[in-house]
Amino acid sequence: QVQLQESGPGLVKPSETLSLTCTVSGASIESGTYYWIWIRQSPDKGLESIGYIYLSGSTTAYNPSLQNRVTISVDASKNQFSLNLRSVTGADTGVYYCASGYSAHVIPFWGQGSLVTVSS
Amino acid sequence: EIVLTQSPATLSLSPGETATLSCRASQSVQQFLNWYQQRPGQAPRLLIYDASSKASGIPARFSGSGFGTEFTLTITGLEPEDFALYYCQQRSDWPTFGGGTKVEVK
Numbered sequence: 001q002v003q004l005q006e007s008g009p010g011l012v013k014p015s016e017t018l019s020l021t022c023t024v025s026g027a028s029i030e031s032g033t034y035y036w037i038w039i040r041q042s043p044d045k046g047l048e049s050i051g052y053i054y055l056s057g058s059t060t061a062y063n064p065s066l067q068n069r070v071t072i073s074v075d076a077s078k079n080q081f082s083l084n085l086r087s088v089t090g091a092d093t094g095v096y097y098c099a100s101g102y103s104a105h106v107i108p109f110w111g112q113g114s115l116v117t118v119s120s
Numbered sequence: 121e122i123v124l125t126q127s128p129a130t131l132s133l134s135p136g137e138t139a140t141l142s143c144r145a146s147q148s149v150q151q152f153l154n155w156y157q158q159r160p161g162q163a164p165r166l167l168i169y170d171a172s173s174k175a176s177g178i179p180a181r182f183s184g185s186g187f188g189t190e191f192t193l194t195i196t197g198l199e200p201e202d203f204a205l206y207y208c209q210q211r212s213d214w215p216t217f218g219g220g221t222k223v224e225v226k
Contacts, residue, residue, distance in 0.1 A: 046218075047209070064214060106154055
């Protein structure tokens with residue numbers, strides 16, 4: 001059973017970069033069995049798929065509305081994957097989930113979520 | 121972007137009753153429609169994928185149906201733990217989620 005745990009700052013200033021890390025247990029991030037996914041949730045926009053990474057970085061895909069600002073990467077030595085979202089505004093405030101699935105958009109495994117507030 | 125519209129916004133029912141939740145897509149998503157349950161303070165939980173396939177560990181009272189633009193999640197015999205928010209998600213194009221249906225105790 002895959003288990004995921006988000007970590008990172010809960011407060012980010014406008015125009016700065018939001019950085020979160022997801023630590024994976026119960027599976028190897030290099031295995032190729034799973035997609036490693038980021039999703040966020042806010043009262044205004046609801047649930048929103050940010051993007052995913054697969055096979056240790058050989059494949060990434062991002063939400064078209066965010067792709068100019070987002071990068072997802074893997075640190076295989078730590079069995080972690082990360083999210084960087086640049087030039088944030090208040091609209092980026094929300095709960096950020098790391099997640100995983102056998103396909104990119106069918107998601108049985110979720111972290112508990114990390115609340116990130118963008119404010120000066 | 122494919123827009124998913126869920127109805128009703130709120131469903132007020134008693135334990136033991138049957139819940140019927142609807143999800144309508146702005147264009148055909150074929151069978152690529154998933155359902156999630158979210159309880160307060162928790163992450164979403166995958167219930168149904170590809171319109172009618174049950175995820176691992178999901179009770180038999182949950183079922184899904186539909187194709188194209190019209191989909192239904194049915195919960196037959198509501199248990200106390202089923203009162204929650206439910207979201208549909210399409211994966212025909214870049215994934216989008218519906219706005220949710222809240223199933224509350226009448």
